[in-house]
Amino acid sequence: MLIPVKEKKLMDVKLGELPSWILMRDFTPKGIAGAFQRGYYRYYNKYVNVKRGGVAGISMVLAAYVLFNYCRCYKELKHERLRKYH
Amino acid sequence: MNESLFTSFITPTMMGIPIVVLIIMFPSILFPSPSRLVNNRLVSIQQWLVRLTSKQMLSIHNHKGQTWALMLMSLILFIGSTNLLGLLPHSFTPTTQLSMNLGMAIPLWTGTVAIGLRYKTKASLAHFLPQGTPFPLIPMLVIIETISLFIQPMALAVRLTANITAGHLLIHLIGGATLALTSISTITALITFTILVLLTILEFAVALIQAYVFTLLVSLYLHDNT
Numbered sequence: 001m002l003i004p005v006k007e008k009k010l011m012d013v014k015l016g017e018l019p020s021w022i023l024m025r026d027f028t029p030k031g032i033a034g035a036f037q038r039g040y041y042r043y044y045n046k047y048v049n050v051k052r053g054g055v056a057g058i059s060m061v062l063a064a065y066v067l068f069n070y071c072r073c074y075k076e077l078k079h080e081r082l083r084k085y086h
Numbered sequence: 087m088n089e090s091l092f093t094s095f096i097t098p099t100m101m102g103i104p105i106v107v108l109i110i111m112f113p114s115i116l117f118p119s120p121s122r123l124v125n126n127r128l129v130s131i132q133q134w135l136v137r138l139t140s141k142q143m144l145s146i147h148n149h150k151g152q153t154w155a156l157m158l159m160s161l162i163l164f165i166g167s168t169n170l171l172g173l174l175p176h177s178f179t180p181t182t183q184l185s186m187n188l189g190m191a192i193p194l195w196t197g198t199v200a201i202g203l204r205y206k207t208k209a210s211l212a213h214f215l216p217q218g219t220p221f222p223l224i225p226m227l228v229i230i231e232t233i234s235l236f237i238q239p240m241a242l243a244v245r246l247t248a249n250i251t252a253g254h255l256l257i258h259l260i261g262g263a264t265l266a267l268t269s270i271s272t273i274t275a276l277i278t279f280t281i282l283v284l285l286t287i288l289e290f291a292v293a294l295i296q297a298y299v300f301t302l303l304v305s306l307y308l309h310d311n312t
Binding site for chain 1 (some may be wrong): 094105
């Protein structure tokens with residue numbers, strides 16, 4: 001059965017078809033918003049919206065936030081490393 | 087050291103794009119909206135907290151004042167969560183910027199004054215003159231009361247900015263001092279580290295208290311005017 005490239009999931013796309021698969025994704029604002037919404041609900045329903053959720057749900061988000069801010073400030077933080085020659 | 091001390095307070099832009107908007111919107115992700123009668127643990131905890139706070143805060147208002155419930159509760163949640171997130175390492179706290187606090191304080195205060203002037207004109211103007219003042223003192227007292235009225239939004243904004251900024255600066259300074267002291271004398275470094283731990287506990291408290299104070303004062307101004 002031949003499924004067109006358009007509708008395959010990422011894991012089923014062959015390596016040669018990857019550029020055309022990426023190009024056919026929906027890059028309109030509505031499409032990007034939809035991607036963010038899908039990603040958010042995927043994380044939320046897996047880790048937070050469960051019967052016995054724990055602290056892992058939000059602490060992963062906070063850890064990612066700390067990492068994001070670290071990457072943002074890296075340029076200034078580079079000078080504060082404990083090295084003899086900067 | 088001077089430049090590195092204040093770099094954590096500049097508005098974050100990454101390659102020219104102001105991502106400060108993203109950072110301001112980030113706390114909203116941590117408050118999912120409840121969709122069922124019995125929700126997951128995170129949402130249940132938040133619901134319980136909001137109910138507790140709103141009951142305590144809105145008990146002093148009459149019916150007209152209680153229409154501000156949504157505004158006051160979202161205010162305390164926003165300021166509280168933004169301040170607490172600012173205690174994470176390397177993060178940017180929007181409430182350290184005076185511009186943002188003025189943007190929160192001035193419209194809210196103007197709203198309370200406008201409501202008072204519109205619905206209870208005589209009573210809200212009567213606030214300018216406390217009861218039982220001797221007759222010759224009246225002009226001066228009116229001027230003083232006017233000044234104290236107009237200072238309210240400024241005080242709200244500057245109080246929040248100054249408290250949070252001062253706390254962050256202290257943590258930076260004492261943390262830097264602890265690091266520098268480890269190579270000189272370990273015992274002094276341990277003392278400084280204890281001070282740092284105590285300061286961090288204080289900062290947690292200050293973060294929450296400042297949110298509470300801001301909201302409480304807005305609600306107080308509202309109570310005067312409804």
